[in-house]
Amino acid sequence: MSADAELETFRAQVRAFIDANAPKVKLRAGVRSPETREELATLRAWTAKLFEARYVGADWPEAYGGDPGHDVLRDVVVAEEIANAGTLQVPGGCTLAAQALLHFGTDAQRERYLPRIRSGEDLWCQLFSEPGAGSDLASLRTKAVRDGDHYVVNGQKVWTTNGQWADLGYLLARTDPEVPKHKGISAFALDMTLPGVTIRPLREITGTSDFNEVFFDDVRVPATAMIGSPGQGWQIANASLAHERSGVGASVVTIRRNWESLVELAGRTGRIDDAEVRDRLAAFAAEIQALSVHTKLSLQRWRDGQEQVTDAPVSKLAFSELNLRLAEYALSLLGPAGVLTEADAGAVDDGRWQDAYLYARAYTIAGGSSEIMRNLIAERGLGLPREQVAK
Template identity: 60%
Template sequence: MEYGMSPELAAFRAEVRAFIAEHAPAIPPRAGVRSAENDAEFNALQEWTGRLYEAGYVGADWPVEFGGRDDFTPEHSIIVGEELARAQAPGAQSGSVLASHALIHYGTDEQRRRHLPKIRAGRELWCQLFSEPGAGSDLASLRTRAVRNGDTYTIDGQKVWTTDGHWARYGYLLARTDPDAPKHKGISAFILDMSAPGVSVRPLRELTGTSDFNEVFFDGVEVPADAMIGEPGQGWAIANATLAHERTNVGGIVVKLRLAIDALIDLARRVTIDGRPAIDSDRVRDRIGQFSAEVEALSALTYANLTRWLRGRERMHDAAMGKLIFSEINLEMAAFAVELAGEDGVLIEGDDNVLDHGRWQDEWLYARAYTIAGGSSEIMRNLIAERGLGLPRK
């Protein structure tokens, strides 16, 4: 199941697919949400981002005065996400996308005029400064403080798991401005210049061998009062409103898993078990068949959730169900592929005998992150149980 069944949407899908084939940057696909590894990749991503905005495939829901389109619908955005996933091409950086919606809906005219054109051109990369060491799944527990001193706020604290933090020009920051208010109500949103004195960015070395995430420290960072997005104490509402725009990206996860099924089948035909192709094994075929059935069930759930969201009937646990199922299936499939490779499964990228250029090892090492980032699987299960099934808290 996919969007694009109508003639108009099918034609749009073909248009997007042709555009991606012609213009997508030649950056090797990698598992998960990854940063550029060098200056050349970063420059290519900036150029590609500008092309996506210019073509109207990203940012089409912006106000027309800033480059949006009146004829664009959420279904179009879903198709763009699916086609980017199918081509294994990068989309616009998530921090910039979220920040742009915060500015559009809550920012001042001056903030919009200053930043939106540069985001659209790919010249201004933003990172998302939300999560903290003690406030990940429970974001409202964040402790980074912003204290008003006349015309400025002084920021002290720490963020973590900041994608693109080492490349970003600006940060979309949540900080506590009223420590005495209930935890959801004392948070405000800010524009943060990542080059400001007192901002320290420390890349985190990951299991994959790359550094896509960062720790960010704030030591007496002064931020102008007019860098606040919205009103004091409005940060929690702004964050939730902007995160809702991620809904149109969920179609891509189904495409990703279907591509992984195809790759698993190909792998099973090339590796052997007891001297015969692994695909001849009933156990292997049954396992791949189980994955395929689970992916199609997730597809049905995903598009049912999207339909409810588009009609304004989304349930509180819909996103949690999709996120949980994707995270767990993705991890199981990657682990099975590494197991299927046998002894070669322990090799890493760069070894002569590594299968598929180390794709499955990279997938497996990164897959665990999906079960934690954006709300751990344990938190998702609690949310589904309490808000979806009405079960009592322990």
């Protein structure tokens, strides 16, 4: 059997597993947090099932539950099928923390944390971004000062998905302010229940609280909770972020599903025979196809260890901007009904397009803003001079 045929056989297996086991949830745009403890329990149980079936975590060492015959393209298939089903994803904080622990953690840390990630018992959040350190993460100001067998942590994080539910946090903090900013950062596995940790959910424009502010006031973190060595945090963070590329394929699936729903919406609103509407839908389809081809090529290069510096920025920029324009166009087709949310009587598709529009702008900011992506493509990919900042 050819490699492509084997992958399609695997896809059919994954799809059948999802059909039989995935929780039925309300379709919402973007990366969302549970709204209730019941939803949280559902997320934990679904996470455990995915790990148990080795559809997630197959790239881990066999000793920790991984698959010795793992193929990274299978991870892409799983992510695509989860997106296609419109069901829950394993929390990103869990997968990022797992990679940090697998490659830089101690044996004791791996034995303590990894089984509980696989079982869904521990939910992790990512404690990276700060009010003054988003796209320029190396400028973070949260400090961790050594005090005997502990580090004392003070500072603030923001945009922390699942922070209000997390058991543990994958924390970056500055342990040495005297060295260049990239070299003075360390990584920690932080118990979110420690005294001095305050979590404040942020009520967003979508009406939900998916992000949080997290404050640290003299939080005493055991020195044994450090992942890797002092000052190795920047390396660890980049390694764990670079490892997770399977979701790129899922983005194409998501945007193609949105386009299909947009075509269906144009039909229901009586606009499908309008030549201008058909032109716009066709133009969107062409952009999606171009994004799909680019994504497949970049994933193949990633698999072969030949990834280009512009692969991820181009995919991220193209998806986020196109996703926003799709949502904007859907609201234009709805006309006055486009302002109605799920709580309003008469909302079309239970306010699905309003929710998508309100969330879509976040995609153009999170994970590196569109402006940052364009700079990366121009400077690192095309060799153009760095942007001159007026003093």
